[in-house]
Amino acid sequence: MNGKAAYLDTSAFLKLIVKERESTALRRFLVRWPERTSAVLLRTEAVRALRRAGYDSQVGAARRLLGTMSLIRLDEPLLDRASELEPxxxxxxxxxxxxxxxxxxxxxxxxxxxxxxxxxxxxxxxxSVSSPS
Structure with a gap:
């Protein structure tokens, strides 16, 4: 795929909020991808993961970053398709x-x-999949 958008799952998004070994490499990589997207599900997953790990003070930063992304709404066709995906x-x-x-x-x-x-x-x-490190 030769598109312009980078889709971030929760494992990637959290590295932009909480400093981890891969955080710097991820930030550098994303400079080439100014259009960032994810499922609206990320709002719930990220906040819950931060709170579960004791990073309550980072919830505001997560919400601000979420506000800069295009979030895909979950509808029945998307959920039906997801239920059929392999493996x-x-x-x-x-x-x-x-x-x-x-x-x-x-x-x-x-x-x-x-x-x-x-x-x-x-x-x-x-x-195309990337895990910058």
């Missing part, structure tokens, strides 16, 4: 992220994830 062992929320990324079509340039299962499923569908 069958893929976790439900990963399938929703992959289904959302697929709705972008030719505008999708790269799916950014640090989740090997999601990355593998995306590659099997011909999606």
């Amino acid at each position: 069958r062992e893929m976790r439900s929320l990963d399938a929703v992220h992959l289904g959302a990324a697929l709705t972008i079509g030719s505008d999708l340039g790269v799916l950014v994830t640090y989740d090997q299962r999601l990355g593998g499923a995306a590659r099997n569908l011909g999606i």
